[in-house]
Amino acid sequence: MLKIIDRYIIKKYLGTFSFMLILLSIVVLVIDVQQKIPRIENAQAIDPKLNLSYFLIHFYPFWIINLVVTFLSILVFISVIYFTSRMANNTEIVAVISSGASFHRFARPYLVTSLFIAGISLIVNHFVLPWANIKKNELEAYTYNATNKEKVLGTAPVSAQLSRNEYIFINSWNKREKRGSGFVFQKFDKNRKLTYELKSSDVYWDNKKKQFVLNNYLEKTVNKDDSEKLGNSYEVRKSYGHAPDELFPNELLGQNKTTPELLKFIQREKEKGNSNLNTYLNELYQRTSMPVSIVILTFLALSLSSQKKRGGLGINLAIGISMAFIFVFSFEALKVVSENKSLSPGLAMWFPNLVFLPLAAYLYWKRANQ
Known part of the structure; x- marks a missing residue:
């Protein structure tokens, strides 16, 4: 009986997550293309081959990979809240618990599925995403406004410590x-x-x-x-010893390197005496902290939505979207704080998890003992 329920929950989890991932990708892609068409036309004036079709083939597939990785933990969070709230409203969870299964046993397929997604995310972050970023970043600057485009492609003073x-x-x-x-x-x-x-x-x-x-x-x-x-x-x-992109790195360089390459680059810069490495350290630590957040947010979502509430699915989604916004905003804000050397990169990139972990643990313990 429980194995059937496990398969049912895993199917619900992956099905809802896949649907939201595809929906987000399509909606954001359409909006982003519409916003950037004038800049793509400007790029085409510089190089005729840089038309919209070229960007749709050589830029946006890799851009979507980056987008999905960035919002993966939030997609998981909202997906779990959505399908678990529906199960709670249909009294499916009450039926499972009433049959004699503990809440811990009910939560097992959530753990298995979140670990599966986190494991894939970990591999993608450390090895696949840098490859996608290389492709994306070749054209990324052409989609910027004039000021930011000039920073990446324009003329400016540079320096390097060999x-x-x-x-x-x-x-x-x-x-x-x-x-x-x-x-x-x-x-x-x-x-x-x-x-x-x-x-x-x-x-x-x-x-x-x-x-x-x-x-x-x-x-x-x-x-x-x-x-x-x-x-x-x-x-x-x-x-x-190195090409100009290595000697005069910009903020995109760290995104283009696999984790072993990034570790070597950071070590080399430290040996040279370069202390301005927080941008690259943020990239390094975030590659692991974001997949870990998938497991934490899964159990937070389960704890918030596994009980029938007045207001039903709507109130759970409202809470979920609000907490998702706080989570994403905290990551981006702490990244800026770290780059300004006000906080160590390790602490900055793990701080949201350190805050949400005890919250998730408390709410889960409270829900399991009801």
Whole structure:
């Protein structure tokens, strides 16, 4: 009998969740395309191939993967509230409990299904989503407004710390063309004294040979006796270990890396002395904290909706949507706080779970003992 009920609940869980996932994807896709058509038309003016059809094939499928992963725990939460409230209103839950099954036994298929979804989400977050983000982020900037688009594709000063004693500065660097002007490379000794400096009026990245090409350069070597050796020429090629996207990373870089790659990148930046890593650490911790929230929110939703209430399904959905909004808002707000270095990334990305876990545990314990 209970195994039949288990299959029934799992089918309800996955069926409702799948329906809401498909519905959300279609609705949000239609709204987003309508909003971004003017920006896509502007992109087409720059490159004729960047038309709406191109975006629908090469951008939006990967954008939807990112969207689903972002709102997965909320979709689970609302889905559980919806189908469990219907079961409660139809007195199905009362019938199961009255047959002699404990509430803990009734909750078992919820646990199994939430762990199944969380496990898939964990794999997707750490390995599949970065691949989708690479595809998405190639065109993402073209869907931004003019100001944000300029930050990603436009020209701006950039800098990089290659090691604790080596630095690169470029006065004007175009991220899309990978070309700039006002290049400076500096190397210091352990006493922070300048030992070598290389300046160039123009610089560009040779993608085939994986080198920076410096034009009209001037180099200066400072000897131990403070004497200087100068040199100059028309062109020199330099390799600084990484491509421009790695040396001058933007906020999207962390999204493009699988977790092993992201861990290596963070470790490398730490060894170089880079302390501005909270954006990438947020990305790393969120990949695990979000799947864990699926299990927590499943039991929170079960506890809130497994009892028949005055107001029925409507009041349960209202409570669920309100709590879902609080959950999503807290993640985004804490991400900003962490990026401003007011809170550690680990605590910021796990804080919503740390708040909702005891709430879910208390409500579940209270419901199980009624």
